[in-house]
Amino acid sequence: MDIKKSEIIMYQTEDGKVKIEVAMEEETVWLSQAQMCELFQKSKSTISEHISNVFKEGELGKKSVVRDFRITAADQKSYDVNHYNLDVIISVGYRVKSHRGTQFRIWATQRLKEYIVKGFAMNDELLKRFGGGSYFDELLERIRDIRSSEKVFWRKVLDIYATSIDYDPKVETSILFFKIVQNKMHWAAHGHTAAEIIYKRANAEKSHMGVLNFIGAKPTKAEVTIAKNYLNEEELTILNRIVTAYLELAEIQAIRRKPMYMIDWIEKLDEFLKMSGSDILAHADKISNEIAKDKACLEYQKYKNKINNEVSEVEKHFLNTIEEIEEKIK
Template identity: 60%
Template sequence: YSLSAILAVGYRVRSHRGTQFRQWATARLSEYLVKGFAMDDERLKNPPGKGQKDYFDEQLERIRDIRSSERRFYQKVLDIYATSVDYTPNTDLSQRFFATVQNKMHWAAHGQTAAEVIHARVDAARPFMGLKTTRPGGIIRKEDVSIAKNYLDPEELGALNRIVNAYIEFAELRALQRKVMTMRDWITKLDEFLKLSEHELLDHAGRVSAEQAKMKAELEYDRYRKLEDAQPRPVDADFDTVVKQLQKPAPKPQKKKKP
């Protein structure tokens, strides 16, 4: 039987086994709604048999992508930064530290800083403004166009995800060793980590500032919205078709010929 049929029967059958199924399904659904994920740990720990599809690598790739998302990465970098002996809870310093780490990783992955990739690739005339990653349904919000990761192609994104995840693991191991580290030490360790993996190091501030990139991205977004609003929507086209049909004169009834 198909999975859809099994689920449908499981929710309808009135038996002890059906009750067990509904309890199990409700527990999985509750876990998903509360935590945002549900996993079969034992199945993931043990590779499937021959001829069965293995989804383990797909799950790892999705986790890497989540960990390297800008908000998650920013929080993780700040957690690492907070272990520095010269740490001060200053927002401006925190943002500069994050920008330095982020730019070094972007440069290692594709040869541009975060600001450079936004400035070079954002274009209102291109499909989805040049973004390779959008919200479901191709929806683009203003805040999306200032995130460099959204412009990367699959190969560049895969490289960045792996660099970010590997560095986070490395930094967490360093933090567990309880060794005294300064902010400068963390940057030095990042350079050493990138050298070890034979990536190119960023040794300058980049040709485009974050402010320039954000300004251009938001201007292009405004242009994009105007272009999109000028396009006829499917519902408008359907409405015009109905109106035209209503405007057509009704055919005159034909007179019946007398016998």
């Protein structure tokens, strides 16, 4: 890596906002202690003390964030100099007491606050200026995944359905409409309805009960009853793109205020799926949601009983420690 490309510029705009420009290579930036002294306007001994405390307190592991780079000094001789990556630079920025350190914390706190309140923080200028590269593709994929989550999708579908001429919030056709749309999309993505995918793939004998998408170390009871959580990466990508495209199409129809009945929305979805070369679901659900949910809950109970009887990681470490002690005694 060309270490000369690593650079961080901190400055204040005319409106008083703090901005930071980072020139990165291989998705990080490396600065020497001398460069950090310049960035935060503090002495080398102060920066060195902060770096030492970052490692001493276990905030970061030294092995992964420090690297030697050969640089040419003023005497024209080459030396190996320790450089620290972005993780260390950020940690030092939160510790150092200087005007520059304060500026950094103001900037970082604004980003953190935005993330906590909104659930995301974006550098609009960077994405626009460089087209975002792979980051922009990742951002779009994550947005698609969020839009296809049942809670978000349900709300968007209801918003669209509410523009239908025959909309009546008191009747249960809203739930039926959602089920039809959801099942058609699932069928187009992987050839099963939502209930079928749960019923076929929920299996206590499989790793994580066959669930591929979940939060935490193990799937929860709620997560095993969601069809999307059983999909592999390719199936999930197709479903996310179908959902995104359908919602965009539906929103265009709504913006144009074109009169639409509930059946019209279904027909529009079928037209879109045909255009994309997908199979169209033309039959009723062979497996009801209730049967699928009951099967998933039954398998989940078996799965819970199974993992409860397994030795946990903590127990494994404890047993290994006991064995090591016994070996030393011998």
